Amino acid sequence: MNSSPLSFIGKNADCISGAALCIAGILFFVESSNLPFGTLSAPDAGFFPRSLATALFIAGIVILMRSFSATPAMLDFTRRSWGVAMAIGVMLLYGALVERLGFLICTVGILFALLKAYGGLGWKLSLLIAVPSVVATYLGFVELGVPLPAGVLTRF
Numbered sequence: 001m002n003s004s005p006l007s008f009i010g011k012n013a014d015c016i017s018g019a020a021l022c023i024a025g026i027l028f029f030v031e032s033s034n035l036p037f038g039t040l041s042a043p044d045a046g047f048f049p050r051s052l053a054t055a056l057f058i059a060g061i062v063i064l065m066r067s068f069s070a071t072p073a074m075l076d077f078t079r080r081s082w083g084v085a086m087a088i089g090v091m092l093l094y095g096a097l098v099e100r101l102g103f104l105i106c107t108v109g110i111l112f113a114l115l116k117a118y119g120g121l122g123w124k125l126s127l128l129i130a131v132p133s134v135v136a137t138y139l140g141f142v143e144l145g146v147p148l149p150a151g152v153l154t155r156f
């Protein structure tokens with residue numbers, strides 16, 4: 001039986017995505033377990049992360065259970081499908097580099113890439129939207145007292 005990885009993913013997409021959501025939910029819950037939860041009337045720092053982790057886990061269980069009872073439909077991997085995978089990779093890269101390069105550089109880069117790739121905008125228009133949007137966001141967060149990573153710009 002000669003089966004490609006894409007064929008396996010295509011036939012078991014619900015099972016794989018359900019398991020991935022369950023794992024993500026568990027990891028997020030464990031990572032947020034040291035934050036104070038508070039109460040429903042006075043939530044604390046851990047309320048939202050643990051609530052979100054629980055919702056992810058429950059959604060994963062539902063998708064996983066439905067994958068065993070439903071007849072799987074073969075997924076068709078199109079160019080747009082690969083774009084989603086690329087966007088996930090870019091987001092992971094953003095998370096890995098934001099501390100080193102800084103919020104401004106990384107966020108302008110990712111917004112520019114997404115506007116160019118998904119928005120179908122030209123280079124100039126993508127830059128014209130990305131740079132002022134990110135600078136305004138940065139200034140808003142600074143005004144609110146939210147520390148953002150400066151990265152390589154700390155030298156200036």
